[in-house]
Amino acid sequence: MESEKQIGIKADWLQEQKYFQNQICQKLLDRSNLRYIAGVDVAYTKLGNQEYGCCSIIIIDYNTLSIVQKVNYTGKVDVAYQPGFLSFRELPLVLETAKQIESMPDIFVFDGNGILHPKRMGIATHASFYLNKPCIGVAKNFFRTEENLHFDMPNNYVGASTNIISNTNEILGIALRTRQNCKPVFVSVGNYMCIEDAKNIIMHCISKESRIPIPTRLADIETHKLRKNF
Numbered sequence: 045m046e047s048e049k050q051i052g053i054k055a056d057w058l059q060e061q062k063y064f065q066n067q068i069c070q071k072l073l074d075r076s077n078l079r080y081i082a083g084v085d086v087a088y089t090k091l092g093n094q095e096y097g098c099c100s101i102i103i104i105d106y107n108t109l110s111i112v113q114k115v116n117y118t119g120k121v122d123v124a125y126q127p128g129f130l131s132f133r134e135l136p137l138v139l140e141t142a143k144q145i146e147s148m149p150d151i152f153v154f155d156g157n158g159i160l161h162p163k164r165m166g167i168a169t170h171a172s173f174y175l176n177k178p179c180i181g182v183a184k185n186f187f188r189t190e191e192n193l194h195f196d197m198p199n200n201y202v203g204a205s206t207n208i209i210s211n212t213n214e215i216l217g218i219a220l221r222t223r224q225n226c227k228p229v230f231v232s233v234g235n236y237m238c239i240e241d242a243k244n245i246i247m248h249c250i251s252k253e254s255r256i257p258i259p260t261r262l263a264d265i266e267t268h269k270l271r272k273n274f
Contacts, residue, residue: 057129061165064173068164073178073237078106080149081249083259084141084171086134087267088121089274095121098274099137100266102259103149109249109258115144116270128162131170138171150177151237151245155260157181158234160208160217162189168234179234180242182260186219186230195219198228203247208232218243223255 082103089096096118103112117140123133134156157166158181168181186195192211197219198204204221208230217232218239231242249257256264 054126054129057126057132058163061163061170064170065164067173068159068169069236070233070238071236073241075241075245078150078245080104080112080147081106081151081153081245081259082145082149083153083155083257083261083263084138085155085260085263085267086137087264087271089271091274096274097121097134097137098267098270099134099141100263100270101138101141101145101152102262102266103145103147104249104259104262106150106248109251111262113146114266115141116266117141117144118270118274130156131165131167134167135171135174138167139174142175148177152177152179152234153246153249153257153259154179154181154234155183155264157183157187157189157230158217158232160189160230160232164216166232166234168232172235178236178241180237180245181217181232181234182246182257183230183232184256189216200224205231205243215239220246222247222250222257226255229255229257 084101086099098118101115154168158168168179172179195208196206198206198221205218207215208217219228220231221228246257254261
């Protein structure tokens with residue numbers, strides 16, 4: 045049974061989601077001047093009864109795909125997980141980590157979803173309004189965020205994709221085959237770009253080492269190191 049306080053907090057969260065939902069902007073992005081792209085990942089650990097979040101942001105050069113800067117932050121997490129509200133746990137950690145960035149990247153790529161979310165407000169979308177930058181969500185696994193959400197498995201060649209479609213025929217993302225004979229990743233717009241831009245940017249950042257784009261793969265590796273060391 046939820047307390048009155050918890051009900052009030054969720055009501056405030058819903059209000060914020062609805063407020064930003066009306067400001068999501070999907071548009072063509074000028075990719076000709078992209079210089080830096082950042083990968084963002086968050087992992088969790090516990091010390092006694094206290095939960096902590098480890099966030100890593102890895103900034104790479106978009107053209108050379110080499111690392112430009114790594115920034116990390118570990119802090120207490122006092123927000124309990126609630127389905128549909130994960131970004132309220134992760135966003136404070138992301139923003140604290142981002143304060144350390146020396147040269148702000150042109151794009152942020154999150155290990156998670158963007159508009160592929162019941163309220164169209166996954167971490168990549170929610171964070172975009174605070175970072176004021178185009179964002180993309182790339183999830184390793186598909187989570188059915190609403191009833192009748194569906195997609196067809198993409199063909200088994202690099203770059204093949206199929207749309208993830210809602211029950212109102214809204215395209216919420218794509219299942220993207222980044223490597224042959226590997227599971228697809230699930231790409232969704234965060235904000236300030238269209239799905240075709242998101243697909244092209246992610247494919248540009250794929251190496252032979254993984255089906256996951258380089259920025260979030262490096263961030264994922266870093267957060268696991270942080271969690272282990274912590």
